[in-house]
Amino acid sequence: MANGSSSPPGTSDIGSDVSARGIRAAAEPSRPAARRAGASGGPRPDSRLATMARNRSALIVLAALAAAAILPETGQGNYVMSIAVQIEILMCLVLGLNFVVGYAGMLDLGFAAFFAIGAYMTGLLSVDLHWPILATIPPAIGAALLGAVFVGLPTLRLRSDYLAVVTLGFGEIIQEVVTNLNQTGGPEGISGIPPLRIGGLVVTTNDGYYNVFLVLVLVFVAVSFRVRHSRLGRAWLAIREDEDTAQAMGIKVRRFKLYAYMAGSVFGSITGSLYGSAFIAIAPPSFGFNESLLVVMAVSIGGIGSIWGGLLGAGIVVAFPEVFRQFAQARLLVFGVVLVLIMVLRPQGVWPESGLGLDRAARFVARFPGRRGEAIAARRRAAGVERTP
């Protein structure tokens, strides 16, 4: 920060300088709430209920992870495992799109383009030039980044609706290009993509790719959390919340929007590369508007900006049409009705960023008379979370 020589005394360490005064101010009798928090040394005040709710969320995640880890050992047929792989692939794409839609708040209707770039780069390099799959990933990422900059630079000054139309166009263009180019195999696409080799390990089975994508999902989740609680993530969220105000904090909005786009393209392209290897053959129909829409759907059903929600959304979007097979021809109709119902009943998503809402559910219970409700309400008041009515 360019304060220069003319900065007022104490500006450079104003935080620590003022904090002493802040604490003293907090101890003024006129501010009991502040005094309470100040005196207790600053651990974030929290109700036990909220902690319980968080623990419960953590338990749900751990249970899901354990179930996911042992799934291949439970002797499921190929059908279940291939659905599971599809869910994982969509989860990876969801985590990529989450940077763009969830964090930076830009609607992107052409995300499958980056998925396609990854798959086709890997397909071309591995089939025509006999590169190992892992070696094709970096150039695929490079190509996806170029694509992101290519669309992003001229268009990111547009606001949501217009940007959505441009990204939709970009998605269509990429699909048209791979359909019409001889080098990419035209409408037939590319087949004979070799299996993934990691060291001496060759991944050929459905179960094998299930595990590969499980690891990828976990890595993407870890990266998403890291980024979310970093300078980069905070800048994105500020832009999502209020672009003009974000600028007043010194956030260069257009640059950070481009970063979000680029981050999404990296996730999309890595997923595409491994997808090509897992499915041996790739063809243009897998990378169309439907795929883009599926990703957006999973993000919004799960809860925009929420990592766990996005994963859940991916599961719902892939698994429900399968579950509804019993309705035969009406299955997509049933699926559509269920989606509408979810959005009507839970417009914020199934598992929104602010949590599953178990805490809020408890607060709801607390509104009702009766011993249990009273006890919860009293505990909340004692914890200082709720203002006394």
Next chain:
Amino acid sequence: MSRLAVDGLSLRFGGLEALAGISLDIAEHALYAVIGPNGAGKTSFFNCLTGYYRPSAGTVSLDGRDITRMAVPDVAALGIRRTFQNVRVFPRLSAHENVLAGAHLRSSASLVGTLLGTPAMRRAERALADEAQRWLEYVGLADKSRVLAADLPYGMRKRLEVARALMGQPSVLLLDEPAAGVSSVEREELVAVIRRTWESGVTVVMIEHDVELVMQLATRVAVLQRGRLLVEGSPEDVRTDQRVVEAYLGRRRG
């Protein structure tokens, strides 16, 4: 030495002259108040200082450096922070995260450091998080750090905005109607916060309708009327100036 020097600042929206040749100097140790009737151009003036509006003519300089045509983030990088008349906190972020967002220009997180969570990175993040908590305490919101900004009552949101601005270690803090719509108890706290901030060496410029508050706090006052600088001087001068009385109350008949 003047911290902010405004020279012949004019702003035109089509045929409307929002600001007409305003010149004034804001001294380094000033607690400067800009007052005037509704539509006098006070917020437009702020928007020109912070890069939100490009003035049609005139210059603004900060510590002798011309910032007239700079983009908003670049002005912020030079140490100017502001609050907004219509309170613009980030609604779906917690109070703590709102304040942290104000530290954008202060952390130099590398991508690798972020992804790997290096110890240096974690330490820096921890320090910023702690400081954000202290700024929340500073404005009296210590126990609200986890509350979503949207769930805070109006007066608290206003104070949150101040904390967020202070997190950016500004040399100049612009407050757009800090006391508007705030209860009398909160008003007292706000006055204390503004005064303490000013005493710590930050140049404070505020737009305020509450004349009593201005007289109580400001070291210097400018009165705008219909885009023009009507009077500029000490609170005492301004209070007794006949033109100011007329601007606010109208001319005595006869």
